Amino acid sequence: MVFRPELSWEFLPAEEIEAKTMRAMRNHVRHIKDDSPYYQDALKDIHPDDITDRSALERLPFTDKNTLSTQTERFIGVTQQKLVETVVTSGSTGKPITYCLTASDLDRLAYNEALCFYSAGVTEKDRAQIFVSLDRLFIAGIAYYRGLTTLGANTSRIGVLPLEMQKHYLQLLQPTVIVGVPSFLKKLAIELNKCGFDTRNSTITRLFCIGESIRDEKMELNATGRILEEMYRAQVFSTYGATELAVAYCECTAQCGGHAHPELIYTEVVDEAGKPVPDGTPGELVATPLGVEGMPLLRYKTGDITFKISDQCACGRNAARIGPILARKSQMIKIRGTTIYPLTITNILDEFDEINDYLVEIESQAPTSDNVTVHAAVSPDVVTAITQKLHAGTRVHIPVLVSNETTVQSLRGAGRKKLRVLDRRAGTAANPTGPSTTQV
Ligand SMILES: [Zn+2]
Structure with missing residues (x-):
């Protein structure tokens, strides 16, 4: 897969992104109404051509986790033969969800992650180590791996190893980029320094933090984020993803919110009644992944609380961002x-x-x-x-x-x-x- 960041809509003017989003949402609704048994029923009274503005989008039905976990098969939008990968969510907030992807969905995942790393300054000159599991039915590890290799970074699938081996591979391969869970990276730094590996003077320049928050509600680094920055003398980047969205939101070099890549996801934040809240006001993250073949979703309620930021980022991107996950x-x-x-x-x-x-x-x-x-x-x-x-x-x-x-x-x-x-x-x-x- 050839990575072409210039194809992303995120640097386009906001009005152009909006127009493209409406067109993409119309196509998306048309596609899921045709191909997904669940949406054939749920959208029987919806005419895709009527989706011309945000208020029309806001009248489309939500999809919740419970419906997806109890009627999973009915969401599949392709024949079984086209599905090439199955992952299962951890089920930490309910019944685990079995999520299936096509080859094109895997490429889409790779493109999203490549855009994330690219916007945070990673290039094909970087050497990356992934400190999360690439097996055990998780989507995250494979997503980071595909994204980094698509971008052209030289990537090592380290996983979680005994300390001596972690140290050995850090010394041998001299990574510039590390992907891992913040509490693990903190513990690792403490142990590495105890056994003679100076994390403050290593080749590592960027840490990508997954699964736990490194920022507070003001988007400043929390204690863990500050410790990581200090212990590795590296920039720390926050990233948030959910299996069912098949994308991650990731901070760019300006580090002021996680970027949505608008050609891949439509992002909303809503209140208890399902109405959009103003920018900066916490509410539930609702997202519509675009371009998904295997298990397409519409207005998926993630159950995660955050806030939306719509104004232009300091990096020049005009697409929506989200704040840290508050709860x-x-x-x-x-x-x-x-x-x-x-x-x-x-x-x-x-x-x-x-x-x-x-x-x-x-x-x-x-x-x-x-x-x-x-x-x-x-x-x-x-x-x-x-x-x-x-x-x-x-x-x-x-x-x-x-x-x-x-x-x-x-x-x-x-x-x-x-x-x-x-x-x-x-x-x-x-x-x-x-x-x-x-x-x-
Ligand atoms: Zn930015």
Whole structure:
């Protein structure tokens, strides 16, 4: 596949992107109405040619995760023979979804990731190492691999290896770009420095962070992001993707929001009633992947809370961007009328080096109010400072209980080392039957 970034619409004037988007959405609706049994029914009263502006788009039906997971086969838009790859979502917020791609969908994935790395300054001169799994039914690893190789970067599929081997391959292959999960990259840097590999003076210039947030709601680096930047003396880039969207949003060199590539995805952010919210206002990310053959979707409700930015980026691109993922929709916390995002709490807790481990526990207190408790493995003399900072950041009182690492781990449950938020509320959309253990 030849990578031609000049084909992307993102540098076009906003009005031109808008016109192309309307045309693409009409074609998309026509295609899914013809080819996907689910949409043949769901769109029987919709005429694609009527989609001439945003208000017409906003009348199209949403697709939710539950419908996709229970009627998966009905979404497939091609014959079985055309499907070449199957992945399965982790199911961290509900039933796992089996997602199938055609050869063209894999190329589309590669093009999107190549655009992401390209906009963050990666070139064919770079040497990249991927520190995430390329197997186990994940889409992310293969997407990064295809994207980097399409761009022409010399790419090594490292995966997750014992420390000595990680160190060996870093020394042997001298990568300039690394892709990984922030908490893993942080732990890796600490261990590498202990065994004589100086991460501050290595060849690494860019870290691409997946799966966990490295920015706060003001889009500034959070504690983890700052530590990574300092420990690797490298630029850190945030990227967000969902299997069902078959694209990722990634920061460019200006680092002020994750770029959508408009020829590949139409992005909306909506309120509880499904109405678009103004730029900068948090709401649910709703996305329509364009150009997908295998399992095309329309106005897919991701369940992730973020905000949209429509003005021109400092890099010159005019397509929409999104802010950091503030929470899963099911994890939004309501305390006496105030909405709080778990990310706000975990970002504040991460600021305290004195906290060795913690768990944020959310319970239902009343139908309209939740109860939040922080269990922190910390010395009692730091508790007042933590409580004050939590109050300043959330405008509500959140009790901090002094605990120890063993107790925090037992509260978290076996095998869930990275879990920082334990949501015990029942009956949420993503958690219809019991406690959720979604990672933030
Ligand atoms: Zn930009």
